Amino acid sequence: MQFFFEVLIGGLLSGIMYSLVALGFVLIYKASGVFNFAQGAMVYFAALSLVGCLEKGAPLWLAFILAFVIMTLLGIATEKFVLRKMVNQSPIALFMATIGLAFFIEGLAPMLWGNQVWPLDIGLVDEPIGWILDRYNIVVSSFDLTAAGLAMALVAGLALFFQYTRVGRALRAVADDHQAALSIGIPLQHIWALVWAVAGFVALVAGMLWGSRNGVQYALTFTALKALPVLILGGFTSVPGAIVGGLIIGASEKLAEIYIPPVLTDIFGGNFGGIENWFPYVLALLFLLVRPEGLFGERHIDRV
């Protein structure tokens, strides 16, 4: 039972990390209706920029700000050179364009900063928390807990930003209806550039946390693939959905990885590791059959 809880808690905490990436998707989707496949590449790019600035001798806070500036520039460039030209095209065409964007960024990032695996030290240590270990005999990584706390703070901050600032209100208006927002004088293009900048910021935080755990490397782009099932489970348009979806996916995939392979081995023999690569997808797929719009997604009504 202790082992079960340990796996569960580990899964939940890593689920928060997935949520962090999924959050970037949700922000852009909500504000512009673009399903941004390049979010994973942006995480990679952000983390590389951060490490690159650190390598040049900047202190962490300065490197963070510089990386944020770089991500903002990238977002503005994307808006200006790709999205603005594709107004009125179908959402699927926009989606495919972001796949192109993902490839572009994946090529650009190592060109700028080099393609070796960088270690990233942000002053967090990855060791079990003492008193929980003593009291309940469960290993909970302090790193994971801090990361989860950071993620939660980020989500709360974003929620406040959306709710109480002028820009946040404009963002929500754009998300509701582009045309109506335009007609009351909200500058759509500024808002979109801003959303991409915010998504870049989220990518930066995600890249920093993932990178300091596994090293900054190309594999960071795969975080997007982890975030996709989280998205369809939680619904594309919902920030709480991204969080809850992340928790469910994180916990269930770790549990599945531990408990399913022995069963399969009993039946078929052989080694059945690596279930966590596809399990979230199949789980999300089964879930979609019951609720096609995800947990918190908006119910979509088709009209002819």
Place this chain on the structure above:
Amino acid sequence: MFYRETGQFKTSYAADQQIFPIRQDRIGIMLLLVVAFVVVPLVASNYWFNAILIPFLIFSLAALGLNILTGYAGQLSLGSAAFMAVGAYAAYNFQVRVEGMPILASFVLAGLTAAGVGILFGLPSLRIKGFYLAVATLAAQFFIVWCLTKFPYLSNNSSSGVISVPGIEVFGMKFDAPQERYLLVLAIVALLALAAKNMVRSTTGRAWMAVRDMDVAAEVIGIRLMCTKLLAFAVSSFYCGVAGALYAFCYLGSVEPDGFSLDLSFKILFMIIVGGVGSVLGSFLGAAFILLLPIFLDIFLPWLSGVLQLPFDGATVSHIQLMVFGALIMFFLIVEPHGLARLWQIGKEKLRLWPFPH
């Protein structure tokens, strides 16, 4: 001047309904087939067969499969490589496990197996659409590749799922030399392309397009959504499956599950975007373009680095390739969303008037 249909009158329904209603098109396609079947095998070298022509035909077939699903029926799929994998492994298993199985029969059975798997993973499309479906097809991609790696039965107990195919023999004739394999692939691809061209002009194809344009409206005018969508998944997976079988048997000879990765799926998707979404010709043009581009860059970039005195190492070249790929995809989607096939069509329209302005 040469490309003008003036004076070609249609006097029967058959003439009205033929695939190429313009005589010059018919002559052109005949010439193309003659070149492909007769001239090319005589003049091309082994490098051309192995590195360009055979993969080009196979990827065209896979792109055609994806185009049927995405371009005609409007269901975006990111799992085409997985269906190729199903085809490759099914063909291998039929060959190895059934004594005296003719190779062509195992190709067909491989296609049918892939079609079955395609229907299974197409089922969610009845409930979900758009991005949700695209992500759902990723489930097929990861799950199938995992299954092929982990279940030893599927790869005849070889280590880590690598299969090496036996030699190809059709009606007692061996197909070992590159040109023989090329001819086999060409014949299959030509046949399937003809079938696809006819299918998209038929009731089925029109139903697919109606579903693509708006599925609720299609349902209202009496198209059965379930049949239409599942048929699109089945046919598309059949094409991908046969392509996968050819990929294993006629191109590589030995494949592993990881070879059918998400990257390959994206590559096939890029082929149809560049070539033209919803066009049979586009699948071929796109496959040629995506296949030739890396070869071109491999030659061009070192030359460029020589001219500009810039040191490009191998890694940089591969990064530039990624960037060029990504930029091209965005460029095509912005400038010409209908791809190379549309450019070809515009060219033909221009040619009809040339040399007159109107």
